[in-house]
Amino acid sequence: MANVPDELQYSEEHEWVSGELAADAVVTIGITEHAAEALGDIVYVELPEVGAAVSAGDVCGELESTKAVSELYCPVTGDVVAVNDELSDAPEAIGEDAYGEGWIFKVRLAEVPEGLLDSEAYAAITE
Amino acid sequence: MTTETLRSPLHDEHVALGATLVDFAGWEMPVRYTGDIAEHTAVRTAAGLFDLSHMGEISVRGADAEAFLDDALVGRMSAVKLWGAKYTMICAADGGVIDDLIVYRRDWDHFVIVANASNKDVVFAELTERVEGFDAEVEDISDQVALIAVQGPRAEAIVSRMTARGADDIEAMKYYSAANVMLAGGIHVFAARTGYTGEDGFELFVGADEAAAVWQLALAQGAADGLIPCGLSCRDTLRLEAGMPLYGNELSRARTPFDAGLGRVVVFGTEKNPRGDFVGRTALEAVRETWKAAEDTxxxxxxxxxxxxxxxxxxxxxxxxxxxxxxxxxxxxxxxxxxxxxxxxxxxxxxxxxxxxxxxxxxxxxxxxxxxxxxxxxxxxxxxxx
Structure with missing residues (x-):
C-alpha cells in the first residue's frame, strides 16, 4: 500500500500539500505515492512557471511516464514562488521520494484553500 | 458477455511478487512488478518473464483443418510446416481486420491459434461460423492453457536450463518454430520461439495447473542471467519500439492489412502456386489494386x-x-x-x-x-x- 503521511493535506486529484494553510503562507506541493505508482516511471515533468498566478483546480503542468501522461492540477490558489528544477534532469525522484525530493512546486497562498482532504479521507479514496 | 474479472492461473505468483495489477481486457493482470524502464531494459539486455495467460488459444483439429484455415484466414496455413508458426490475420468479408493472430501447427491435422484477449470471443465465434462444411473442430482452450514468455537475449540459455534434457532441442529451434519440450520436473510444454518484444525469446504453452511450477522454474533458472518478471506496461513499449502493431491501436475493423503496411500477410497465390478463395479475398484484391495505383500518385x-x-x-x-x-x-x-x-x-x-x-x-x-x-x-x- 502506498504511504499517506498524516501531516499532509491532499487533493482528490492526488496532489499533496505541505505547510500552514493560511493566506500569505508558502506551501509545498507534489503528487502522492499512490499517483506516482499508478503512473510508473516518470520520465518528464513540465513544471509551472515561477511567478505564475494559479487557481485551485487549474492544470499547471504535466507528468509523463513511459505508460501514460497525467496532468498536474494545482490544489490551491496563489502565486508560484518556486519549482523543483532538479526534476528536469531527475524526474525519477517523484517515484523514489514522492513526499521529499520529489516535491514539484511551492505556492504563496492568496487564500485559505478549501476542500483539501486529510490523510484518512485521502487514503479512503485510493482504496 | 461476462463482467466478472478473470484471473490468470499465475495470479498468486503476481501477488506474492508485489505486482501492480490492473484490468486488461477483462483480466486482472500485472502491469509492472518493479518499474517499467527496469523491466523494459531487462528484456533488451538480459531477459524478462511475462505472464500472457490472458491471450486466447483456439484449437483447430480435423482432416480439413488446413483447408478450413486456408479459407478462414488471409494467410496460407497449408504452407506452414509441422511445428512452424505464422503471423496472420482474420479479416471480415469487407477486408477489415478482425484480429491479428499467430498460428502454430502442432500436427498435420492440428493447429493452435493465439488471439488477442480482447478479441478471443469474436475470433472463436467467427471461426465457429466459418468452419461449417469442413471436417474440423474449433475449440476454445483458453481456460486450460497458460502462456508464459521468456524474452530477451538470454532467453535461449535460460529456457535451455529449464528443460529436462538440456540445451540441444532449444538451441536447434529456429525463430518462428515450435516444439514439444519436457521441462525439469517432467512438465510438458509446447515451446514456441516467438514473441512480441523485438527480442529473441520463447513462449511456453502449459497446462493451467502446471503454470506456477513453470513460472517458478523460469525465475529460479533465469536469475543468474538477469531475468526479472515483467508486466504488460513494458510489453507495450517493447512492441512499439519493435514496430509491431497492436490490435485496437494500429489494427481495427476499419483498417485493412494494407493500410497498416502489412499487405504481405495476405496471400493471394501466384500463377505457379495458386490459392483459392478465402474470406475477404474479393475486397482485399480491390484494396491491393488501389494501393498499387497509389504508389505512383x-x-x-x-x-x-x-x-x-x-x-x-x-x-x-x-x-x-x-x-x-x-x-x-x-x-x-x-x-x-x-x-x-x-x-x-x-x-x-x-x-x-x-x-x-x-x-x-x-x-x-x-x-x-x-x-x-x-x-x-x-x-x-x-x-x-x-
Missing part, C-alpha cells in the same frame, strides 16, 4: 498509411492525438506513442496521408493543445543485433 492520394514517428522534444504523442499538416489541420491520428526507453526520445505510430508518409517528412502532433514536431521514420524503431 502518392501526393494526390487520399489514402492514409501507418508510419513511424520520432520526436526531438520530451513530450510524447499518445494514442488518439491528431497529426497536423503545415497549416495546422488535423490530417491523421496517432495510434500508439510513448517515450522510448531504448532511444531516449518520443516515438509513435500514426496513420498519415500518403503525401506525408515519406521518411524524413516533418509533421506536427497536437499534444494536448500544443504543437510538437515529429519526423516520419522507417519502422521498426529498434532492431536487435544479429
Amino acid at each position: 502518392a501526393a494526390a492520394s487520399s489514402l492514409s498509411t501507418l508510419v513511424g514517428l520520432v520526436g526531438d522534444g520530451r513530450r510524447a504523442a499518445r494514442a488518439g492525438y491528431a497529426v497536423l499538416d503545415d497549416a495546422g489541420e488535423a490530417v491523421g491520428e496517432v495510434t500508439s506513442g510513448a517515450p522510448s526507453p531504448t532511444l531516449g526520445k518520443p516515438i509513435a505510430m500514426a496513420y498519415v496521408p500518403l503525401a506525408l508518409a515519406a521518411p524524413g517528412t516533418e509533421v506536427g502532433i497536437d499534444v494536448r493543445g500544443r504543437r510538437e514536431t515529429m519526423t516520419v521514420t522507417a519502422l521498426p524503431f529498434y532492431k536487435r543485433g544479429a
